Amino acid sequence: MVSEELKLIIDELNIQGKMIFLEATTKEKITTFEREKNVTLPSKYKEWLQFSDGGEFFLPAGIQLYGIEHKPVINVNDNSRPNDDYIVIGALASGDPILCEKSSEKIAIYNQEAGRIEDDEIYDDFIAFLKDLHDLLGIGG
Template sequence: MTSDEFRKLTDQFNEQGKMNFLEGATEDQISQFEKDNDIVLPSKYKEWLVFCDGGEFFLPAGVQMYGIAHKPLIDTDDDRPDDNYVVIGSLAAGDPILCEKSGERISIYNHEADRIEDDEVYEDFFAFLNDLTEILGIGG
């Protein structure tokens, strides 16, 4: 995934709704965050953070992604099913978006059912972004 590929995807999103993307983080900031929190973020998510360190998709009721340099920050302690996950965002309904502490998969944690649904697990952050309009029920 390159900045050009992220830019193409965010341009498509901007055609479908209002977005608010924040300035990207530096690779040094990401490395320091990982070191301070004893985690390894997914590689495609780190590429995203360099492109965009947090922001909101499909306002007013869509998805909020967290960053490492801009608030709200990635949550390494709360709102997750267990210690194997980190909260990197949330859906408007309140369900957190998770990444594995040492893996590539991105998941949505269903608070109400207290589980991660099989059809809400994505092989990487780009797969999650590609399915975002479907997740939100706004077509693709």
């Protein structure tokens, strides 16, 4: 079930650039993934997965999100994360990973070159991250 808030963001994204949304996954498959991987994904990201299991935004130079069924699949042991407190759920075109903090709603970008997460690239939840994509990608809204 997709909230009204997420529907509005999806509609806005569709207007603004080339997007590839993948087939949705189910709540049951997300629960199985979390149980098998011993992780808890952020609730707003789980809501996204029930709309699009991964996807690509603002092609060709945007971001890619990972899913639990469609490749690339979330790898909870991805080595591009700063430490075990994070799960990589996507990547910017630059290669910098998009992270979710384990057992938290927070989403962040890991600046691999600098070896840190910038304060202005930490988002309270996945919805806040989606709302900031224009600024993050430097494409203006």
